[in-house]
Each structure stands twice: as C-alpha cells, then as structure tokens.
Amino acid sequence: MPELVIDLDKIHHNAKTLVMRLGAHDISVTGVTKAFCGAPQLAKVLLRAGVTSLGDSRIENIERLREAGIDATITLIRSPMISQVDRVVAAADISLNTEPAVIRALSVAARKANKQHGIILMVELGDLREGIMPCDIENILQSLRRLPNINIIGLGTNLACRSGISPDDDNMASLSALAEHIDAGDAGGAGAGPFMPPLSVISGGNSSNLDWFFAGGTVGRINNLRLGEAILLGREPLHRQPIPGLHTDAIRLIAEVIESRTKPSKPWGTAAQTAFGTPAAIQDTGDIFQSILAIGQQDVDPDGLRPPHGTKILGASSDHLVLDTGERPVPVGAEITFLPDYAALLRCMTSPYVDTTYIGKAATLRSTFKPVPVFEG
Numbered sequence: 001m002p003e004l005v006i007d008l009d010k011i012h013h014n015a016k017t018l019v020m021r022l023g024a025h026d027i028s029v030t031g032v033t034k035a036f037c038g039a040p041q042l043a044k045v046l047l048r049a050g051v052t053s054l055g056d057s058r059i060e061n062i063e064r065l066r067e068a069g070i071d072a073t074i075t076l077i078r079s080p081m082i083s084q085v086d087r088v089v090a091a092a093d094i095s096l097n098t099e100p101a102v103i104r105a106l107s108v109a110a111r112k113a114n115k116q117h118g119i120i121l122m123v124e125l126g127d128l129r130e131g132i133m134p135c136d137i138e139n140i141l142q143s144l145r146r147l148p149n150i151n152i153i154g155l156g157t158n159l160a161c162r163s164g165i166s167p168d169d170d171n172m173a174s175l176s177a178l179a180e181h182i183d184a185g186d187a188g189g190a191g192a193g194p195f196m197p198p199l200s201v202i203s204g205g206n207s208s209n210l211d212w213f214f215a216g217g218t219v220g221r222i223n224n225l226r227l228g229e230a231i232l233l234g235r236e237p238l239h240r241q242p243i244p245g246l247h248t249d250a251i252r253l254i255a256e257v258i259e260s261r262t263k264p265s266k267p268w269g270t271a272a273q274t275a276f277g278t279p280a281a282i283q284d285t286g287d288i289f290q291s292i293l294a295i296g297q298q299d300v301d302p303d304g305l306r307p308p309h310g311t312k313i314l315g316a317s318s319d320h321l322v323l324d325t326g327e328r329p330v331p332v333g334a335e336i337t338f339l340p341d342y343a344a345l346l347r348c349m350t351s352p353y354v355d356t357t358y359i360g361k362a363a364t365l366r367s368t369f370k371p372v373p374v375f376e377g
Contacts, residue, residue, distance in 0.1 A: 001256040001335065002295040002354050004345075008045045009360030010250035015049035015231045017245055018210075025219050028052040030075060030203070032228030035342065037061055037349050040068035045362050046231070047072055053094075055226050059084050062091045077226055079122070079130055085109040094118035096156055096203075098132050103144055110149035119144075120154045120201055123178060125171040129162040134178055141182065145196045154201030154224075155179050160208035166238055167209040169218050175202060176220030208237045229342045240341065253305065253338045253348060255321065259292040260330050275317045289329040290314070293321040293336060299351040304344030308337065 019029050030053045031046030033039065038061025043054055047070075054070070056062050057078035065074060076095040080088045082102050088095055089109040097103050097119050110117040121140070124131030132140060137155075145152060157175055159167045183198045204222035207230035213219075229237050234246035242248050266284040273279070276297060296302075302316040310326035323336070330336065340348060348354045 005252045007250045008362035010247035014246045019050040030055040030226040038064040107147040107150045118153045120156045127159045127163045127165040156203035167212040179221045255293040255295040257334045263290045289325045291323045301343040304341035306339040
C-alpha cells in the first residue's frame with residue numbers, strides 16, 4: 001500500500017468502443033500511454049483493441065516500450081528537445097513539431113541513423129500551448145520540405161489543455177481548410193506536388209475532442225485523435241462527464257489507514273499557512289471520526305480523488321491524507337478505495353511509493369498486433 005489496481009479488461013473495452021465509434025467516421029485512434037509512463041501492459045491492450053498507433057510525451061517512455069518489444073508505430077506527442085533528437089529518431093517513428101530548428105536537427109539525426117522520420121506540424125488554434133500560427137505554416141513548409149530523411153506527413157492541433165478552449169466546428173474546420181490549402185499547393189506551390197505528397201494525417205486533438213465528435217461535429221479532413229484520458233477513465237475532459245458505454249472505474253487507488261480517532265472538526269491555536277499554502281475554510285461540525293491514510297501530496301493530487309460514499313477528504317500534507325469517515329470509525333489497517341481523476345492518476349503513476357497491479361484476462365494475454373509500414377512509396 002498504497003496501490004493502483006488497473007483493470008485491463010475494462011480499459012480494453014473502453015479503447016475498443018472508441019476505436020469502433022470513431023472508425024465508423026474514418027478517424028483512427030492514437031492510444032496515449034503517458035499516464036502509465038509507457039507501460040508495455042497498457043500498450044499491448046490498446047493495440048489489441050485496435051488503435052493504429054501509440055503516442056507518448058516522454059522519450060524515456062517510448063524507449064521503455066521499444067525495450068519491451070513493442071514494434072507498433074509510436075509518435076512522440078510533445079515537441080522534441082533538440083538535445084534529444086538522436087534518441088527521438090532511434091525510438092519514435094513520428095514526432096509532433098513546431099520549431100524548424102528542431103526539425104532540421106531531426107533531419108541530421110535521421111540521416112546519420114539512415115532512417116526516415118515523420119513530422120506532424122502542430123497548428124495554434126487558440127488554446128495557446130504549442131503550435132505554429134496558421135499564417136506561418138506555408139513559409140515553414142517551404143523551408144522544410146526538401147530536408148533529407150524527413151517526411152512531413154500531416155498537421156495536428158491541441159486544445160483544452162492550457163486555456164480550456166474547446167474543440168468545435170469552427171476550429172476543426174480551420175484545421176481542415178489549412179490541410180486542403182496545403183495539399184492544393186496554393187499561394188506559391190508550397191503544398192502537394194513533386195516535392196511533397198498529400199498530407200495523410202490530420203490529428204484533430206485529444207480526448208477533449210469527443211464532445212465535438214459525439215455531438216455530430218463536421219469531421220472534414222480530421223482523421224486521427226490522440227486518446228488517453230477517455231480510454232483510461234471513461235470520461236470526457238471538458239466537463240469530466242462519463243462517456244456512455246464506457247467504464248469509469250477501470251482504475252482504483254487503494255490506501256491504508258494508519259490512524260483512526262475521534263477528533264474535533266475545528267483546529268485551535270493561531271493559524272498560519274499549511275505545508276502547501278493557505279488553509280481552506282473549515283466548518284465546525286463538532287467531533288468527527290477522523291482517519292489518516294498513508295498517502296499524501298507527494299504521491300497523488302488529493303483534489304483528484306473521489307472517496308467512497310459518506311467519506312470526505314479533509315486535507316493532505318506530504319505523506320498523509322486526512323478523512324472524515326462519516327457515521328462510523330474505520331479501524332487501523334483498513335483499506336479505503338478511491339477513483340482517481342487524470343491529475344491524480346498521473347502523480348500516482350510517477351510516484352515510486354505507489355505500487356501498480358494489473359488485473360483481468362488482458363493482463364496475461366499476448367498482443368496479436370501486426371505492425372504496418374509507417375511510410376509507403
């Protein structure tokens with residue numbers, strides 16, 4: 001303890017369901033493994049469910065997948081560090097990029113390694129995280145299209161992560177229109193033709209795109225989504241609502257009670273900052289059954305935990321999670337189960353103090369995935 005219990009059968013169901021629903025509209029799924037730190041167990045389940053490729057934001061995770069024998073197409077979904085281009089070319093087939101200097105360095109590394117490397121140019125559509133301004137795409141393409149060992153295969157965008165800007169018909173139409181403009185070779189012939197084949201991947205975004213899609217959004221040229229949170233937690237990220245037909249309890253966090261006592265609900269003495277800042281407002285409700293669990297801010301985002309019914313999270317320090325257990329005390333040594341959100345899951349998976357257990361039939365099955373060529377012709 002503490003322990004994440006991960007039901008791979010439920011994750012397989014979620015992934016397969018989304019792959020089928022999106023596939024009916026010719027949208028492929030890149031299964032994102034970053035929340036699991038590139039765990040091969042998850043990768044195999046996603047591939048068995050029908051994702052066409054894998055994606056991760058850390059080159060270390062991609063190298064972990066390769067070392068485990070995963071030979072699927074893998075995309076680095078964070079802009080590469082220029083200091084890591086040799087590792088990126090060695091382990092990843094494709095990377096999402098915004099900086100010409102990095103792409104040139106990838107070209108040098110790919111030529112040295114005698115490999116082809118795919119590039120998806122990320123476009124800024126309002127969320128103000130990574131992305132090239134649409135008006136600059138054409139000039140950048142002109143400067144990059146003849147680089148050796150580099151294949152510019154598509155455009156992508158990312159929304160809802162920094163500023164909460166939602167994918168909608170307007171911004172998805174803008175991405176589609178930009179792809180059409182490039183493929184048509186308008187305004188000076190920067191697009192398809194003798195120097196560059198038509199763009200094959202138009203990656204519209206992440207799990208936050210599912211609201212737009214399920215509401216009947218106009219797909220246009222969008223033919224790929226990068227999905228992690230929706231598959232793992234069964235929820236869409238914009239409002240954290242369950243996605244019909246998906247499991248929302250595939251991942252559970254279990255922690256052990258190390259103290260259980262009746263205590264006042266209101267502290268006493270002169271109040272100052274807590275270990276992590278200004279204390280929250282506390283309501284005096286008299287004596288309560290208070291339990292302390294052996295997990296804290298170092299291991300999990302407490303705000304991202306859903307406790308059992310009748311139990312309330314009161315606060316957390318580095319190593320302690322404090323609960324009001326409601327109408328009855330909980331004995332020392334008891335285990336309490338929570339459902340984590342994406343932020344809580346990320347911190348748990350990167351904590352060396354939280355164990356991980358995979359359950360379900362899928363935990364013991366071998367992958368039947370057969371890789372397809374990344375670049376053809």
